[in-house]
Amino acid sequence: MNQARSSGTEQAWAALGGDPALLAHIEPPARGGSGGLLPARLPVMELARSTVAVCSLAAAELAARRTARPVPRVRIDDGAVATAFTSERHLRIDGRAATTFAPLSRFWRTADGWVRTHANYPHHRARLLATLGLPADTPDDTAVETAAASFAGRPSDEIERTVYAAGGLAVAARTPGRWAADPRGAALAGTPLVGRDRIDGAPVRRTAALAGEPLLPAAGLRVLDLTRVIAGPVATRTLALLGADVLRIDAPQLPESPDAHCDTGFGKRSVDLALGSRSGAAAFDGLLADADVVVIGYRPGSVERFGLTPQALAARRPGLVIGRLSAWGHGPWAGQRGFDSLVQVATGIASAEAAGPGGTPGALPAQALDHGTGCLLAAAVLRALTEQHDEGGSRLVTLSLARTAAWLLDELPARREPDADAETAAKAAADPSYDPEKWLTETDGPLGRLRHAVPPVAFEGSPADWSRPPGPLGADAAVWLTA
Structure with missing residues (x-):
C-alpha cells in the first residue's frame, strides 16, 4: 500500500x-x-x-x-x-x-517570537512563578502582568530552558522545519x-x-x-x-x-x-x-x-x-513533562495554524x-x-x-x-x-x-453509553470486580 x-x-x-x-x-x-x-x-x-x-x-x-x-x-x-x-x-x-485552561496557560510574546506555558496544576503554576521571582500565592492578574513584561525581553529558548529547569512548563514556538531539524524532533524520524x-x-x-x-x-x-x-x-x-x-x-x-x-x-x-x-x-x-x-x-x-x-x-x-x-x-525530551497544547507549539502545529505571517500562533480546534x-x-x-x-x-x-x-x-x-x-x-x-x-x-x-x-466508538451491537458514571477520585477499594 x-x-x-x-x-x-x-x-x-x-x-x-x-x-x-x-x-x-x-x-x-x-x-x-x-x-x-x-x-x-x-x-x-x-x-x-x-x-x-x-x-x-x-x-x-x-x-x-x-x-x-x-x-x-x-x-x-x-x-x-x-x-x-x-x-x-x-x-x-x-x-x-x-474549567479548561488557567490564566497562566497561554501564549506569550518574547524577544524573538512566542512561548506557551502550561500552569493548570498548582505545582506547575508555583514553579513558573518562581522563575519570575513571584510567590505561589500571587494573584493571577499580577502574575500575568509580570510574566508578560519579563518574557517580552527574553529569547524563547532561554525561557523554555529556565522554566523546565525549575520543573515548570514552557515551550518555545517552532516551525515544523525547525522542529524536524531539532534533535528532539529528529529523534522521532522513522x-x-x-x-x-x-x-x-x-x-x-x-x-x-x-x-x-x-x-x-x-x-x-x-x-x-x-x-x-x-x-x-x-x-x-x-x-x-x-x-x-x-x-x-x-x-x-x-x-x-x-x-x-x-x-x-x-x-x-x-x-x-x-x-x-x-x-x-x-x-x-x-x-x-x-x-x-x-x-x-x-x-x-x-x-x-x-x-x-x-x-x-x-x-x-x-x-x-x-x-x-x-x-x-x-x-x-523523552522524560520531560508535556501536554497536548505544548506539543502543538513545539512541533510546529501552532505555527501552521497561525492567523498569518508573524501573527499569534494558532491552536487546533x-x-x-x-x-x-x-x-x-x-x-x-x-x-x-x-x-x-x-x-x-x-x-x-x-x-x-x-x-x-x-x-x-x-x-x-x-x-x-x-x-x-x-x-x-x-x-x-x-x-x-x-x-x-x-x-x-x-x-x-x-x-x-x-x-x-456520547461515545464515538461504534460497531454492530456495541454499547451506546458507559455502564457507570465517574465517581470521586480515590473513593474505591483496591479490588477487582470481575471473577
Missing part, C-alpha cells in the same frame, strides 16, 4: 498491524449533513475520524474472536467524532461549564506511529466466550489505569465502555482536575495508592496478579523507579498487555493529539489482546503525542496549502448546521448531573 496516498484509516490500521482485508468492514461515515467539522488548516477531522475508525475496528475484531462470529460492521458518525474530540468543552457539571513489541513467549490466555447484548469485547478483562489528564484516560475510558473492569490508580499526593475526571472517568473506578510505600506496593502486586492490561501515561522514569518497567511487569504477570504513552516519545492518541492507544491495546488471544506472548504498545503530531503534519492526506490563511480556511470549512446537542446526553451520578458527549 502506498502510504503517501492511503487514507488516514488505512495508515493507522497498518500501524496497528491489522489485516488490511478487515478495512472493508468499515462503513462510509454517516455525516448527517455535516461536511466541515473540526475545521483547521491541517487535516484534523481526518485524524479524528481515522483514529475512532481503527479503534472501533479493533474492538469489532476482538469481539469476533471471542464470539467465533464474523467481524461486526463498523459505523462512524462524523458528528459523534467531532463532539467527542471536544468533549471537555461540552461537559456540564450540574449546569456549570468545566519511528512507527504505534510501537508494537512482543516481550516474551508467554502462553495464550483466553477469556470466556462473549454472550448477550450489548456486545462487549473487553468484558471480563481487568485494566490497571496509571494515566492522567486526557490521552491516557480517553484510552482507558474506551476500554471501560467496551466492558473492561478499569481501576484507575493515583498517587495520593498528586493533584488532579476534578473537571477532567468528570469528562474521562466514565466506566471506571478509582483508588489512591502510594506505590513507594510497603502497603501500596503490596496492594498493586495483588491487583497485578490478576490484571490483563496495564496502561501507563506518566512520563518515562516516573513509574520505573517503582520497578514497573514493561519487562518487570510481564515477568510478574506473563501474558500481560502493556500500553505506554508519553508526550515526547524518544529522544532528548480540539485537543486532537490527546484524543487521537488516546483512541490509537485503546486500539493498540485491543489489537494486542487479539494477538495474545491468537499467539500468546506479553505485549507492549508505545505511543506519543509528538509522534501523532508528526502524523498530522506530514503524513495524513488532504493537507491544505501552507500559505493559506488559517482563519479564512476555518471559516470556509466550518459547517454552520453542526449542532453538538445531537451527540450529548445527561447522566446522574455521585459527582452530580453530567452533560457529556
Whole structure:
C-alpha cells in the first residue's frame, strides 16, 4: 500500500498491524449533513475520524474472536467524532461549564517570537512563578502582568530552558522545519506511529466466550489505569465502555482536575495508592496478579523507579498487555513533562495554524493529539489482546503525542496549502448546521448531573453509553470486580 496516498484509516490500521482485508468492514461515515467539522488548516477531522475508525475496528475484531462470529460492521458518525474530540468543552457539571485552561496557560510574546506555558496544576503554576521571582500565592492578574513584561525581553529558548529547569512548563514556538531539524524532533524520524513489541513467549490466555447484548469485547478483562489528564484516560475510558473492569490508580499526593475526571472517568473506578510505600506496593502486586492490561501515561522514569518497567511487569504477570504513552516519545525530551497544547507549539502545529505571517500562533480546534492518541492507544491495546488471544506472548504498545503530531503534519492526506490563511480556511470549512446537542446526553451520578458527549466508538451491537458514571477520585477499594 502506498502510504503517501492511503487514507488516514488505512495508515493507522497498518500501524496497528491489522489485516488490511478487515478495512472493508468499515462503513462510509454517516455525516448527517455535516461536511466541515473540526475545521483547521491541517487535516484534523481526518485524524479524528481515522483514529475512532481503527479503534472501533479493533474492538469489532476482538469481539469476533471471542464470539467465533464474523467481524461486526463498523459505523462512524462524523458528528459523534467531532463532539467527542471536544468533549471537555461540552461537559456540564450540574449546569456549570468545566474549567479548561488557567490564566497562566497561554501564549506569550518574547524577544524573538512566542512561548506557551502550561500552569493548570498548582505545582506547575508555583514553579513558573518562581522563575519570575513571584510567590505561589500571587494573584493571577499580577502574575500575568509580570510574566508578560519579563518574557517580552527574553529569547524563547532561554525561557523554555529556565522554566523546565525549575520543573515548570514552557515551550518555545517552532516551525515544523525547525522542529524536524531539532534533535528532539529528529529523534522521532522513522519511528512507527504505534510501537508494537512482543516481550516474551508467554502462553495464550483466553477469556470466556462473549454472550448477550450489548456486545462487549473487553468484558471480563481487568485494566490497571496509571494515566492522567486526557490521552491516557480517553484510552482507558474506551476500554471501560467496551466492558473492561478499569481501576484507575493515583498517587495520593498528586493533584488532579476534578473537571477532567468528570469528562474521562466514565466506566471506571478509582483508588489512591502510594506505590513507594510497603502497603501500596503490596496492594498493586495483588491487583497485578490478576490484571490483563496495564496502561501507563506518566512520563518515562516516573513509574520505573517503582520497578514497573514493561519487562518487570510481564515477568510478574506473563501474558500481560502493556500500553505506554508519553508526550515526547524518544529522544532528548523523552522524560520531560508535556501536554497536548505544548506539543502543538513545539512541533510546529501552532505555527501552521497561525492567523498569518508573524501573527499569534494558532491552536487546533480540539485537543486532537490527546484524543487521537488516546483512541490509537485503546486500539493498540485491543489489537494486542487479539494477538495474545491468537499467539500468546506479553505485549507492549508505545505511543506519543509528538509522534501523532508528526502524523498530522506530514503524513495524513488532504493537507491544505501552507500559505493559506488559517482563519479564512476555518471559516470556509466550518459547517454552520453542526449542532453538538445531537451527540450529548445527561447522566446522574455521585459527582452530580453530567452533560457529556456520547461515545464515538461504534460497531454492530456495541454499547451506546458507559455502564457507570465517574465517581470521586480515590473513593474505591483496591479490588477487582470481575471473577
